[in-house]
Amino acid sequence: MRKSDKKIDNKLRVALTEICEIALERFNGFEWLTHDTNYKNFPASLRIICVFDTNANLDLFLASKARHEFSCLLQKKLFEIDVNLISMAKHLSYDSEQNCKHSHNGNWAMRLA
16 A cells, blocks of 8 residues: 555545444444445545444435435545545445344455455
8 A cells, every 4th residue: 555545544544433433323223334445546446334233224224314414424524535426325335234144144354355
C-alpha cells in the first residue's frame, strides 16, 4: 500500500467508525460495518458492508426510512473526507450475523472473501 493509500484508508476508517457508532444508537439490530477497496481503483471499488444481528431486523431496516437516512448519513460523512460516490447504492450492501452463521458457520473472513 502506498503512503497516499494509507492516508485515505486512515481517514476512511475514522469516518466509518463514527458512522458505526451513530448506527449502533439509531438502528435496531445494527451490529457493525466493514469496508473493502482496491486503492488502484478508488473510490469506484469501495464496498461497504453493514451487518445486522438477524434477518428480521435487517428486513425491517431495509423496508423503512432508516435505510435512506443511513445512506445519506454515510454519503455526507464520506464527502467530508473527500470521498465522492455518485451512487451510494452501488457501494453499499447489507448482511446479517444470522446469514453468516447459516452459510459460513460464522466465519466472516470466508464470507467476505
